[in-house]
Amino acid sequence: MPMLNKLHLYLLYLTLFFLQAYLIRFNIGPYPSNLQEVFIILLSFTFLFSKPKKILNLKKNWIILSILALSIISSLVVQIFNTLELIRYWKFIIFGSALAFIFFETLTSNKDREKGLLIMTFGAITFGLFSVIYNITGHNVTFDYRLIGPMNSAVSLAYYIAPVLIFSFIKYINTFNKNKITNKYFYTTLTLIVLLIATKSMGSIGGVFLVFLIFLFKKFGKSLVNSKFKKTVLILSLIIVSTIIFYSKILPTLNTTYSSLDERGEIWTTSQYLLKDKQNFLLGIGLGQYQYHYEKTVVKAINNNPLNFQVPSPHNTLLLFWFNYGLIGFVFIIYILYLTVIKLIRKKEFDIQTISLLILLYFFIHGIIDSPFFKNDMFFLLILFLELSFYSTNKISKNSTGIIIPNEN
Numbered sequence: 001m002p003m004l005n006k007l008h009l010y011l012l013y014l015t016l017f018f019l020q021a022y023l024i025r026f027n028i029g030p031y032p033s034n035l036q037e038v039f040i041i042l043l044s045f046t047f048l049f050s051k052p053k054k055i056l057n058l059k060k061n062w063i064i065l066s067i068l069a070l071s072i073i074s075s076l077v078v079q080i081f082n083t084l085e086l087i088r089y090w091k092f093i094i095f096g097s098a099l100a101f102i103f104f105e106t107l108t109s110n111k112d113r114e115k116g117l118l119i120m121t122f123g124a125i126t127f128g129l130f131s132v133i134y135n136i137t138g139h140n141v142t143f144d145y146r147l148i149g150p151m152n153s154a155v156s157l158a159y160y161i162a163p164v165l166i167f168s169f170i171k172y173i174n175t176f177n178k179n180k181i182t183n184k185y186f187y188t189t190l191t192l193i194v195l196l197i198a199t200k201s202m203g204s205i206g207g208v209f210l211v212f213l214i215f216l217f218k219k220f221g222k223s224l225v226n227s228k229f230k231k232t233v234l235i236l237s238l239i240i241v242s243t244i245i246f247y248s249k250i251l252p253t254l255n256t257t258y259s260s261l262d263e264r265g266e267i268w269t270t271s272q273y274l275l276k277d278k279q280n281f282l283l284g285i286g287l288g289q290y291q292y293h294y295e296k297t298v299v300k301a302i303n304n305n306p307l308n309f310q311v312p313s314p315h316n317t318l319l320l321f322w323f324n325y326g327l328i329g330f331v332f333i334i335y336i337l338y339l340t341v342i343k344l345i346r347k348k349e350f351d352i353q354t355i356s357l358l359i360l361l362y363f364f365i366h367g368i369i370d371s372p373f374f375k376n377d378m379f380f381l382l383i384l385f386l387e388l389s390f391y392s393t394n395k396i397s398k399n400s401t402g403i404i405i406p407n408e409n
Contacts, residue, residue, distance in 0.1 A: 008046035012106055015039040015099065016116055017123035020160065022377035023150050036377055040095050040102075047102050054105045063386045064097045066332060070325040071287060078286035078326075085288030085312075089324075089374055096379035104387045110352045113388065114171075117352070121164040121188050128161060128195035147198035152376075158201035159372045162208050163359045163381055165192040170215055170355050207366035209241045211358050219350060263307045264315050264369060270294055271314045273301035275322070284326035288374070290314055313374065317367025320374065337364055340389065356388035 015021075021035035048055065058064065071093055080086050107113045131149025135141055139150070146154040172185035196204060274280050274297055285293050291312045298306045314320055322330035340360045347354045363382065366372060373382050 004046060004050045008043070008050045009106065011039070011043050011046055012102065012116070013119050015043055016103070016119045017126070019120065019123055019378065019380070020127045034377065037091070037095055040099050043102055044098055047106065051105065057105055058101060061101065061387075063390065064101060064383065067093060067097065067383070070329050070332065074284060074287050074325050074329075078283050078289075080286050080289065081292045082289055085291065086286070089288040092374055092377060092379035095377065096381075096383050099380045100383035100387050103384060104391065113352055117164065117167050121168050121192070124161050124164045125188060125191050125195070128157070128192070131157060132195075132198070144200065146200040147195065154199040155201045155203065155370060155372070156376055156378075158196055158199040158204035159366070159375075159381075160378060161192055161196050161199070162204045162362060162366070163385065165189065165196055165208060166211055166215075166359050166362055167355055168192055169212060170350060170358065173215070173219065174350055203366045203370050206241060207362045209237070210365055211362045213238075214344075214361065215350075215358055218344075261369075266298065266302050266306050267294070267311055267315050268319075270298045270301040270306075271316070271319050271323070273297060280323075282327050284323050284329060287324050290320075290323055313371040315370050317364060317371050317373065320367075320371040324374075336360075336386070340364070343389070352388060353391065356385045359385045360389050 015036070018039070019036065021039060022037070024035040026033060026035075071090065075086065075090075103113075103116060107116045127149070128147075131147055131151070134149045135145075135147060140148055142148055142154070147157060148154045149157055151157045168185050168188040172183060172189045175183055175185060196208065274285065274293055291310070294311045295309055298309070298311075314323055318330060318333055321333040325332065340357055344354070344357045344361065347357065363372070363385070373379055
């Protein structure tokens with residue numbers, strides 16, 4: 001049994017390091033699969049045999065159960081036009097939930113969970129450096145030379161880098177006075193910042209920068225404002241990031257009709273048009289069905305041919321949950337946002353739960369102009385940081401207002 005436990009732990013570490021293994025695709029007979037799914041299936045077997053009683057903890061896990069329940073209801077009550085996309089979404093949900101649950105139940109202490117996130121960090125750096133080599137050697141090069149690697153878009157790579165960058169930055173600041181020269185978090189943070197900038201994903205860069213500011217103000221408070229040097233650095237950083245975003249996103253929108261914000265305007269107009277239908281408003285349009293409905297509706301919605309007919313998501317996280325799960329899904333994600341903000345305000349210490357809450361906040365900030373979930377097999381990230389943010393939710397209580405919220409550790 002100790003050998004099986006060790007095998008299970010090493011397999012979990014391997015899976016966390018090679019999260020992007022879903023890019024290695026192949027068929028198992030007629031079934032299209034990828035290396036990440038194989039890892040998770042093997043991991044599930046070792047988990048069940050080495051820790052069989054822990055599977056019972058799933059019934060206390062309100063995050064995973066809520067998403068599974070919403071997905072089942074949506075699949076049963078909403079007409080499905082694109083079955084392949086429905087299957088694809090279900091694969092994201094099942095494999096992502098399984099890996100997050102196994103992570104949470106295997107790595108039970110904060111120290112072990114931080115080690116798991118550090119392994120993910122090294123994995124992201126390794127994949128980022130591989131992506132640099134991949135693009136420099138002439139593979140999958142974009143017209144604007146964004147770092148994309150073997151991904152289908154730069155934002156997908158940025159979305160993979162951003163959460164571990166936030167983790168690494170906060171850990172570096174929290175250990176700043178210890179081993180300044182040999183602090184591993186300094187090097188991981190610096191490398192990840194360079195990689196994120198190379199993606200030129202303004203949603204990720206702006207979102208991460210705002211989370212950095214929120215963390216710094218929460219940690220240092222008045223001392224940050226009263227220090228002329230720190231205040232100058234922050235103001236200069238804000239000006240630089242704002243200028244980059246303005247010239248790369250806002251100005252092209254003002255001067256042309258072909259910018260990414262112009263395209264998003266068409267997407268949001270079409271989304272508003274779709275929600276005018278009472279059934280869509282109440283029940284959504286079904287898991288993975290946005291592309292189908294967008295193609296059918298966009299010309300009517302904007303009274304013109306769109307810049308792009310291939311739009312798999314509404315480019316907004318709140319709308320994504322609304323279209324996938326209906327009004328109840330929209331209420332669910334608003335509730336998650338509420339819990340995130342409330343817990344961040346109340347938290348005093350900067351433990352792994354606070355770091356996870358800040359990462360969730362980044363998801364919501366970036367999610368204003370994009371919908372990073374359900375784009376690839378990284379749905380695991382949403383479930384994982386929901387789990388880590390609300391990991392005391394096995395003990396539900398009511399606060400003074402009567403609203404049910406997770407207990408603090």
